[in-house]
Amino acid sequence: MTGSSPIALPDSLVSTGWLADNLTAPGLRVFDTTCFLVPDPKTALRAESGRASYEAGHIPGAGFLDITGPEFSDPSGRFRFTMPAPERLAAAFGAHGIGDDTAVVLYAADNPSWATRFWWMLQVAGHDNAAVLDGGLKKWTAEGRPVEAGAERHPAATLTPKPRPHLVVDREGVLEALAAGHCVVNALTPEQHAGTGGTHYGRPGRIAGSVNVASRDLLDPLTNAFIPQAEIEAAMRAVGALQAERVVPYCGGGIAASVTTFWLTRLGHRNVALYDNSLGEWVTDPELPMQTG
Template identity: 55%
Template sequence: MTNQIAHPEWLVERDWLAAHLDDPRLRIFDCTTHLRPDPATVYRVEAGRAGYQEEHIPGAGFIDIQADLSDNESPLRFTQPSAAAFAAAAGELGIGDGNRVILYSQTSVQWATRVWWQLRSFGFDNAAVLNGGLTKWRAEKRPLESGARRYPTAAFTARPRPNLMATAEMVRAAVADDAHTVINALSLDQHHGTGGTVYGRPGRISGSTCVPTASLLDPDTGAFIDMAEIRARLTAGGAAADAPVIAYCGGGIAASATAFLLTLNGFENVALYDNSLSEWAKDPSLPMEIGVPA
């Protein structure tokens, strides 16, 4: 699959990782988070640490995205932290400027792509996502270990790229500009306002298109579907290589997979709306719409 993409260095297969497990520069992380339904708060965040401790890829550490790599003073979950806070947290996790980082999840790839996008937004380009994550690694009967691992602390230098994380004002400007495309990574039911989780008001950001993250994954393995088909679906959703694209979802997690895939395939002007509908849908001054687009 990797020979079909513009940046094969950002997506690794299981054979590659198995052959490099002993590389001392490698930093492997399970990034799993679970969202448990909660009628009072939409969902409750639960780190996937228990599953990680039960079994993980040999040598892997664990990243708790909410606790480790989010601004926990923000009222919105998974908010991007400051550059200084991110650099300190990454260094504590053992990510240094000279490391190669491999990210995976026990469940959806979106948790790995969220951390990948955060790293990239702070100027770190030597990270990759494991295609198929733990699901395919386990199905192929590759080695696993239990317990917990921590890497030695390291020095991480943040070089912020603020254009990679969109704000509400950036999205408002984008939907008013035909040169921009805004893509919803949630389900079609959520896009139309007819079902699924609601983050305040039902429906979508006005003028946005929809390419569900789930439609870009093999439902049995969690791996990405054929890259040519992914490119076709993103293009059908309005993405163009020479035009700016903003991806959004409920809280900047599922859409990180969209942003990752766009970038992986050579779309150069891509941003992720950090707080997404968790912010937008709660502000009545920001335009939303429901129904099937004409």
């Protein structure tokens, strides 16, 4: 795809109608990013690749990006879904046909956080010409749009890495943000935030001093599309995220929080960093403060 004329994406969030009208446009690549978190008595939630679901039915022409594999989760990382270095990400995306001139649309079968995670990884690698499909495959099929079975692998392309490591932080970055009075946002549910219910990661509750905007609550459960932008903006503003100098979103493993990074960026915030390993890392150190209630 290198050397092709890039299609102009209208926004970082595109509609099913727009995608249907532009599905065969030169320079556009579409990817299914589905993963499933399955209840497991040993690990609370087990990550299962969405490849079988993709091969059973996907948007025509779409490739598949597997976050459970070694390309997009660092196999040397101590925690699940640890983000690879920007240079490794660029090489992996290039191997799937994403080049410097490629426009990318990302979707998932159910939870859009897988698509926003890949959108953020493209940002970290330095590729800006990407969008998330609003409503994903659920909305696409509900509208009677076509799907196809099987698998597709696009020819490799060259994606020049333009690393943005500042878009991701570790626990030291979170501690620095808290000490500086920046906004740390928990994307998990209110029950998880309070420590009163839902999955926890070894210690219930939240990072002490953090606020809560649940990524779950930013979706319309009927359509799987995001709720109106004005409502999302109001939710972010209510916890001080839009007014803060810097925002660090987190969740259990850096997936749900990518919805927060995606939306804060869409709303114009230019100083947002994802806590990549999130509570999966934080809870392992008893010296790191947690709160409940």
